Amino acid sequence: SFDLTQPPSVxxxxxxTARITCSGDSFPKHxxxxxxxxxxxxxxxxxYKDIExxxxxxxxxxxxxxxxxxxxxxxxxxAEDEADYYCQxxxxxxxxxFFGGGTKLTVL
Amino acid sequence: QVQLVESxxxxxxxxxxxxxxxxxxxxxxxxxxxxxxxQAPGKGxxxxxxxxxxxxxxxxxxxxxxxxxxxxxxxxxxxxxxISSLRPEDTAIYYCVKGGGGxxxxxxxxxxxxxxxxxxxxxxxxSS
Numbered sequence: 001s002f003d004l005t006q007p008p009s010v011x012x013x014x015x016x017t018a019r020i021t022c023s024g025d026s027f028p029k030h031x032x033x034x035x036x037x038x039x040x041x042x043x044x045x046x047x048y049k050d051i052e053x054x055x056x057x058x059x060x061x062x063x064x065x066x067x068x069x070x071x072x073x074x075x076x077x078x079a080e081d082e083a084d085y086y087c088q089x090x091x092x093x094x095x096x097x098f099f100g101g102g103t104k105l106t107v108l
Numbered sequence: 109q110v111q112l113v114e115s116x117x118x119x120x121x122x123x124x125x126x127x128x129x130x131x132x133x134x135x136x137x138x139x140x141x142x143x144x145x146x147q148a149p150g151k152g153x154x155x156x157x158x159x160x161x162x163x164x165x166x167x168x169x170x171x172x173x174x175x176x177x178x179x180x181x182x183x184x185x186x187x188x189x190x191i192s193s194l195r196p197e198d199t200a201i202y203y204c205v206k207g208g209g210g211x212x213x214x215x216x217x218x219x220x221x222x223x224x225x226x227x228x229x230x231x232x233x234x235s236s
Contacts, residue, residue: 040224054224086153
């Protein structure tokens, strides 16, 4: 199955920890990738291979994996982290790609 | 730095065709798998199509199979997407995206499993 399930929304206060989950049959066989999208902007890759952070992405962003669920954790959330977050995976041959439905992170 | 600049969007009547283009720079285009990803208004991301480094392999998302052709010109560093029989549900911002995580060896490059650089997107509206 190529379905990835994310909570539609997560809300946290500044300085708290936000956790966004993504569940699917693709895991743990295949890696998860995470993108941040701010209003009116293109998505940005913020996590790859479950736990790897691209250069330039703040250390407060981290990833983890447990069974069929992967989690994006944002520690010490800042107002600028308010955005939509999408998880993504692919089949083993990189011939089919799919996204979760997205999670809107609100910083209260 | 990587730059991906899309063009060709606009308002199109249902049933007509449209060709989107993407001009790439700042990386070795001929070695990279390239994608189109779209986003309907207020909706999530949807993968549309991918093309291999040399154009020999293309794969399409379920919702566009039979209506979409992805192509590239490595001499010009350009990527195209031709969409035919346009439907209102094709209304979206279309992003040109560089594939990430691929690798090359023995003269062959393999498509990676994710997307590492995105263009700013081009809007397409299908409406009569």
